[in-house]
Each structure stands twice: as C-alpha cells, then as structure tokens.
Amino acid sequence: NAGVTQTPKFRILKIGQSMTLQCTQDMNHNYMYWYRQDPGMGLKLIYYSVGAGITDKGEVPNGYNVSRSTTEDFPLRLELAAPSQTSVYFCASSPVLGRQYFGPGTRLTVT
Amino acid sequence: DQQVKQNSPSLSVQEGRISILNCDYTNSMFDYFLWYKKYPAEGPTFLISISSIKDKNEDGRFTVFLNKSAKHLSLHIVPSQPGDSAVYFCAVTHIKDDKIIFGKGTRLHILP
Numbered sequence: 001n002a003g004v005t006q007t008p009k010f011r012i013l014k015i016g017q018s019m020t021l022q023c024t025q026d027m028n029h030n031y032m033y034w035y036r037q038d039p040g041m042g043l044k045l046i047y048y049s050v051g052a053g054i055t056d057k058g059e060v061p062n063g064y065n066v067s068r069s070t071t072e073d074f075p076l077r078l079e080l081a082a083p084s085q086t087s088v089y090f091c092a093s094s095p096v097l098g099r100q101y102f103g104p105g106t107r108l109t110v111t
Numbered sequence: 112d113q114q115v116k117q118n119s120p121s122l123s124v125q126e127g128r129i130s131i132l133n134c135d136y137t138n139s140m141f142d143y144f145l146w147y148k149k150y151p152a153e154g155p156t157f158l159i160s161i162s163s164i165k166d167k168n169e170d171g172r173f174t175v176f177l178n179k180s181a182k183h184l185s186l187h188i189v190p191s192q193p194g195d196s197a198v199y200f201c202a203v204t205h206i207k208d209d210k211i212i213f214g215k216g217t218r219l220h221i222l223p
Contacts, residue, residue: 002155031209040120042200042215043155050209058210090154097209099141102154 006091012024021076021106023091029101031094032074034058034066037105043090043096049074053087061084081110084096112136115203117214125222130188132217134201139182141203145211146175146186149198158199159186160204188219194222 007022025032030051035043035058045058048070063085065077074093078085088107094102116135124130132146149157155161161168161175161184168175174187201214212215 033210035213040215042115042213044213045210048210056209092154097206097211098160099145099157099206100155100211102156104154105152 004091004093004101005098006089006106008106009104010077010107012111013078015081015083017081018077018079019081019108021078021089021091021108023074023076023103024072025074025091025093025101027093027095027101028052028071028074029093029095030071030098031100032068033092033094033100034064034076035090035092036060036073037090038087078108085111086110107108113214115201115212115214116219117199117201119217121218121220122214123220123222124191125192126193130191130219130221131196131219132186132188132199132201132219134184134214136182136184136203138203139179140205142206143204144175144177144184145202145204146173147200147213149200149216152185155200178181191219191221193221193223195219 006027033048034046042058047066049055091103094100145160146158148158149155150193177184196215202211204211
C-alpha cells in the first residue's frame, strides 16, 4: 500500500497563477482532509470530505476549492495564487473520525 | 481564539530521561484526544490517543494522561531516545464531529 500520496512535492507559482495539488489514497478511507501548515503554526484545516461527492469548508477555505468524485482522490485547487498561500500543504485520510494518515506534503511558494 | 494550546514551543531533554509534553484545551465537549509526531519534510504520523472515558493510555514508551477537570493532557516519553527529536502536535475532537483541531506543536530536542 502506498498510503496517501501527494504531488507535486515542491512548486513555485507566480501571483495570479492557478494550480491543482493532487492527493490520492489507496486505503479506501471515507474521510479526507486538506491542511496547510505555516511556519511555527499548527495544521489549519482548509477543506474536508466525508465521502465521495461530499465536501465541506474547514477553518481557512478562502482561495481554495476541492472536489471528491472518487473515494481515492481529493484534489485541492488554488485559483489566483497569492503570497499568503505560501505554505506546506498536507493531505490526510482516515477510515473513521480520529486517527488520520498524512501524505508527505507539498511545499508551495507564491512569488 | 485557540481551542488547543501547546504553550511550550520547544523542549530539550537529556537522552534517557523523561520527556513531558503538555496540551490544554478550552472546550469540555471534546472527548477524543490524539498526539501526532512530525519529522522535518514529512507528514505527521499518529502516535497515541485517548478517549474521555479514560485518564491514561500507554503504548510502549509513550503514555498519555488526561485530566478532564483541568482540560489538560500530557504525553510522557520514557526513556527519551534520539529518534524522539521531532515536533509533537496535540489534537482534539468530539466523537460526533468530522474534524480534528490541532495545536501549534512543541519541538522536542533529545540531547546526547
């Protein structure tokens, strides 16, 4: 099992560009999450999904969009990138609420 | 307002001694508590959890203590080893919620 995979590992965007961060899990988990971690800060929830076709906003959803068309995939879309979106992004999945399995992260810089 | 507070940004402990990491939460409705460990350039990994019906849970060198009246939990690592050097996140949730709330983390340095 690969667990939770994220691509790309690193990306530099110019202000105003768009991109999609990919997240895939092969554990058949219903719950999936996107977090961002800024330096010295904890993990802040951007969006989450409790199953295919269902998504909901977390604490910091502005500037992002998600979709969940399959159990396995939960891509995060950034439209009109801004410097404030420079961060490390983590995707996670869990079979039930509680223990989450995290991907290795995507380090994004917006300049 | 932070619902989960880890007031020590960093902690240094001698190898072989006990490491104690602390976490406070504000909402008495939280009933499930977790600790995650994170190495640089990796995602967090689950370490140990405890539900509100218990006040202690052990897993090898790791023990989590829960004091519901004080809204406080702590993670004890005994004995501390070099590989324990990492950032530790406390996380809380309610069993009927879909989300987990993370603290800001405590960086643990194990000194040789």
